[in-house]
Amino acid sequence: MKAVVMAGGEGTRLRPMTANQPKPLLPVVNRPIMEHVLRLLKRHGFDDTVVTVQFLATLIRNYFGDGEELGMTLRYVAEEVPLGTAGSVKNAEEHLRGEPFIVISGDALTDIDLTDMVRFHRENGAMVTIGLKRVANPLEFGIIIVDDDGRIQRFLEKPTWGQVFSDTVNTGIYIMEPEVLEHVAAGESVDWSSDVFPKLLKDGAPLYGYIADGYWEDVGTHESYLRAQADVLSGRVDVEIDGFEVSPGIWVAEGAEVDPDVVLKGPLYVGDYAKVEAGAELREFTVLGSNVVVRSDAFLHRAVIHDNVYVGTRANLRGCVVGKNTDIMAGTRVEEGTVVGEECVIESEAYLANDIKVYPFKTIEAGAVVNANVIWESKGQRSLFGPRGVSGLINVEITPELAVRLASAYATTLKKGAVVTASRDVSRAARTLKRAVVSALTAAAINVQDLEAAPLPLARFHTSQSGLSGGIALRTTPGDPQSVDIVFLDPSGADLSPAAQRKLERVFSRQEYRRAFPGEIAELSFPSRSVEAYTQEILRSIDLSGVDEANLKVVVDCAGGTGSLILPALLSRIGADVLTVNNRLDEASPTDTLAKQMRDLQRLGELVASARADFGVRFDPVAERLQLVDGSGQLVDSERALLVVLDLVAAERGGGRVALPVTTTRVAEQVARFHGVQVQWTPTAIDELTKAALAEDIIFAADGRGGFVIPEFSRTSDGIAAFVRLVGLVARTKMSLNQIDQRIPQAHLLRRSVPTPWAVKGSVMREVVEAAQGREIDTTDGVRVIEPDGSWALVLPDTAEAVTHLWAEGPDDDTAQRLLEEWAAVVERAEG
Numbered sequence: 001m002k003a004v005v006m007a008g009g010e011g012t013r014l015r016p017m018t019a020n021q022p023k024p025l026l027p028v029v030n031r032p033i034m035e036h037v038l039r040l041l042k043r044h045g046f047d048d049t050v051v052t053v054q055f056l057a058t059l060i061r062n063y064f065g066d067g068e069e070l071g072m073t074l075r076y077v078a079e080e081v082p083l084g085t086a087g088s089v090k091n092a093e094e095h096l097r098g099e100p101f102i103v104i105s106g107d108a109l110t111d112i113d114l115t116d117m118v119r120f121h122r123e124n125g126a127m128v129t130i131g132l133k134r135v136a137n138p139l140e141f142g143i144i145i146v147d148d149d150g151r152i153q154r155f156l157e158k159p160t161w162g163q164v165f166s167d168t169v170n171t172g173i174y175i176m177e178p179e180v181l182e183h184v185a186a187g188e189s190v191d192w193s194s195d196v197f198p199k200l201l202k203d204g205a206p207l208y209g210y211i212a213d214g215y216w217e218d219v220g221t222h223e224s225y226l227r228a229q230a231d232v233l234s235g236r237v238d239v240e241i242d243g244f245e246v247s248p249g250i251w252v253a254e255g256a257e258v259d260p261d262v263v264l265k266g267p268l269y270v271g272d273y274a275k276v277e278a279g280a281e282l283r284e285f286t287v288l289g290s291n292v293v294v295r296s297d298a299f300l301h302r303a304v305i306h307d308n309v310y311v312g313t314r315a316n317l318r319g320c321v322v323g324k325n326t327d328i329m330a331g332t333r334v335e336e337g338t339v340v341g342e343e344c345v346i347e348s349e350a351y352l353a354n355d356i357k358v359y360p361f362k363t364i365e366a367g368a369v370v371n372a373n374v375i376w377e378s379k380g381q382r383s384l385f386g387p388r389g390v391s392g393l394i395n396v397e398i399t400p401e402l403a404v405r406l407a408s409a410y411a412t413t414l415k416k417g418a419v420v421t422a423s424r425d426v427s428r429a430a431r432t433l434k435r436a437v438v439s440a441l442t443a444a445a446i447n448v449q450d451l452e453a454a455p456l457p458l459a460r461f462h463t464s465q466s467g468l469s470g471g472i473a474l475r476t477t478p479g480d481p482q483s484v485d486i487v488f489l490d491p492s493g494a495d496l497s498p499a500a501q502r503k504l505e506r507v508f509s510r511q512e513y514r515r516a517f518p519g520e521i522a523e524l525s526f527p528s529r530s531v532e533a534y535t536q537e538i539l540r541s542i543d544l545s546g547v548d549e550a551n552l553k554v555v556v557d558c559a560g561g562t563g564s565l566i567l568p569a570l571l572s573r574i575g576a577d578v579l580t581v582n583n584r585l586d587e588a589s590p591t592d593t594l595a596k597q598m599r600d601l602q603r604l605g606e607l608v609a610s611a612r613a614d615f616g617v618r619f620d621p622v623a624e625r626l627q628l629v630d631g632s633g634q635l636v637d638s639e640r641a642l643l644v645v646l647d648l649v650a651a652e653r654g655g656g657r658v659a660l661p662v663t664t665t666r667v668a669e670q671v672a673r674f675h676g677v678q679v680q681w682t683p684t685a686i687d688e689l690t691k692a693a694l695a696e697d698i699i700f701a702a703d704g705r706g707g708f709v710i711p712e713f714s715r716t717s718d719g720i721a722a723f724v725r726l727v728g729l730v731a732r733t734k735m736s737l738n739q740i741d742q743r744i745p746q747a748h749l750l751r752r753s754v755p756t757p758w759a760v761k762g763s764v765m766r767e768v769v770e771a772a773q774g775r776e777i778d779t780t781d782g783v784r785v786i787e788p789d790g791s792w793a794l795v796l797p798d799t800a801e802a803v804t805h806l807w808a809e810g811p812d813d814d815t816a817q818r819l820l821e822e823w824a825a826v827v828e829r830a831e832g
Helices: 033-043 057-066 084-089 114-123 178-183 191-202 222-233 400-412 428-443 455-466 498-510 530-541 568-572 594-611 638-652 667-674 686-692 719-733 737-742 758-771 814-829
Strands: 003-005 048-053 073-078 101-104 108-110 128-134 143-146 154-157 168-177 207-211 216-218 246-247 250-252 268-270 297-301 316-318 392-395 417-423 446-452 472-476 483-489 553-557 576-579 615-619 626-629 656-662 678-682 698-702 749-755 775-776 783-786 790-795 801-810
Touching: 003 033, 003 084, 033 057, 033 101, 033 108, 048 057, 057 073, 084 191, 101 108, 101 400, 108 168, 108 222, 108 758, 114 128, 114 168, 114 207, 128 143, 128 594, 154 191, 154 207, 168 178, 178 191, 191 207, 191 216, 207 576, 216 222, 222 455, 246 530, 268 594, 400 428, 400 472, 400 483, 400 498, 400 638, 400 737, 417 428, 428 472, 428 483, 446 455, 446 568, 455 472, 455 483, 455 719, 483 498, 530 568, 530 719, 553 594, 568 576, 568 719, 576 594, 594 615, 594 626, 615 638, 615 719, 638 667, 638 698, 638 719, 638 737, 656 667, 656 686, 667 678, 678 686, 686 698, 749 814, 758 783, 758 790, 758 814, 790 814
Parallel strands: 003 048, 003 101, 048 073, 128 207, 250 268, 297 316, 417 446, 417 472, 553 576, 553 615, 656 678, 656 698
Antiparallel strands: 101 168, 108 216, 128 168, 143 154, 246 250, 392 483, 472 483, 615 626, 749 801, 775 783, 783 790, 790 801
16 A cells, blocks of 8 residues: 655744745654654555655655655655645546555654554445544544444534534544545645545545544644654654663764763753753753754753754753754843744844744844844844954854855955965864865965964965965954954955955855856965064064163963964074973964963963063964063053053154054053153054054054054064064163053053943934033044043944943042943933
8 A cells, every 4th residue: 555645735834944944844853744754654564655745845855865765665746836635646646546545644743553544444445534533622623523333424624612513633644545536626726624525425435534542743833843842752652763762751862962961851852963061951842953052051941953053051942943053142042932943043142032933044133132023134233244353153153164155255356366365273173164265265266375374463464575465364263262263364464444344245145256267276375484584574673672782581471372383483583581381382272261361371470480580471372462471470461561562662762653442541641642652542443453553653553452563563463573572672671561560650441341232222322422412522433421530431332242332431440430330321221
């Protein structure tokens, strides 16, 4: 006996889960509903099966193929237009002639004994046997009355409670004799229950109802979908679960990693190659699909998570469904009955209320509170570029596929035959992604000079000095070993300007990538003297007079980063006694976490003090920034280090201008003025500081976060050049860093960040301007409100995240704190 599986339904009530995939492919405990149906058929001997398809038919064909993996033979019959339940079977008539056949829905979960149903059909000589099931609420189903022998007496489709006369409903499982198809018109929309069966009953045909004892659930609503998962996990339905029951009710599939410190309260299921980190809690009826990642301290209860989903730390998911390839970021809360479609991004701290539907390919902004369905527009304004280029979680937000598309977009903005650099930090992730980047660039007719692992300042220098068209550098995000930054460089080695970023983003969003013809595939080369050229130019450009006579002793911490590739050769030539630590490539720690920083700085301070060194320097892992330790072994914080170096440069030069971001303490203005130097205040964006440093009279620039620009060598931030410049300054001034620090006034600058949804950022800034009426304001970047006594507060919306940053400075901490609270209250009030 052959089988017909009806798999053409759209499942409109299950949207957005079925917005991009047919209902039969919805997973129940990590297997499509239709796979459970086919396995049931196979178990009862129905291995020759016809599948009727209509909505997104190709996806079903591609998934199941010819049925070989299931040990079955599958044939597909497609409907050009919907033909109804009977019309679709009629459409497959050529495969069903000459013998009885069974019809079963591909989107209902069941373990009904089909063998016994066939026996019942044959013993009664039925033309049609309809599978029946007793249910508590029959309103959504067709009711059927049978006599004591099982012969059908009456049909009623989807009754009201006033019409309910039985609790036995039609399961959509039929066993039929082939002559039944003679009663179905070809090419027309015909239904079994409303058209064919009532007519056969009226004509006296032998129609029987088989009341089944097994499990049956019509997975037609979100509630029934969640219920089906729970029923499988609870053992109420006899289906195969792919995995191992490691303890009662706890199912774990092949390759899954569940940390021993995860709290597991079954029944639950963890799919193949899923990863659950320590501190996470999975509770009853949770289902994780394949390749799902659940980070530490996440909480999931009755949550059904489809394949390739990322669940961030502290996320809280209850009674919800999350579609495949979606990212649920840190601190997100998703409530009961909510369904998130595939390929969505729910950013950190977002809140999705009960019974919300988020359709595929949407972004919910950080901190958003969503109380209505998200169907047409995203609730976020996430841009491609952030303050550090394109950043995101490795293999979640930043994948090799994304790297290829980004590099292809960048290549499209350049002329064919252009030459760019490619470089990376020491991490495996950056190495992997750079290979994807290089392939995409050369495939788009862009020649690549691969600097391999190199300090970011070296990549910037080589790009600017070699007349290249730009470059791409990949590095682990500072402070976050789980993330990576893709930094795009312009011909001067600086970060792309906002205008160039927008051009690249337009190409990326439209996917209008250029491809080279076979003869245009570009070349990959490996420059051999880039390190030598870089060190020679530093020694030629930066004044090191007086170093030999000063007998300086310095301790340098390379932080296990790419600075280790430059510093040994350079330090031997600057004339100071240098002790180096962490002078190696540390692939295991490619970025600075706070704990690593503090540990290394404490050790650096101890070494400086014990060696009686003049000062110590610690580079970041890409040698772009540095931190200072004075001769007593005490850390000089980044803002204070800016003032110390500024004082040294200004005292030596005695004129010119320095470029500093508006967020810098105004003590910098006092220091500069004392030495006859002017301050040019710039916006906080990195490219703005770089642009300001291009002016001929700029003698120094810094960002207040350990980044220094030494204009006589380069117009971009360079930790190595800044260190060499500092050695020369300290040697000639004959003062210790501690002495210089003590002569600079103390600053009282405080900072705070306030969560601000994208939708209200404009109104927040308008409210700030209105609240500042009557006071002096500066709009270089954000709104800086200046008080009559010189105290000031700056309100600046973040360009990449849903927050507003505030700074306040006064003559003392109390005044600064009062200002900070005043303007934070203005921002919070404006948010409404």
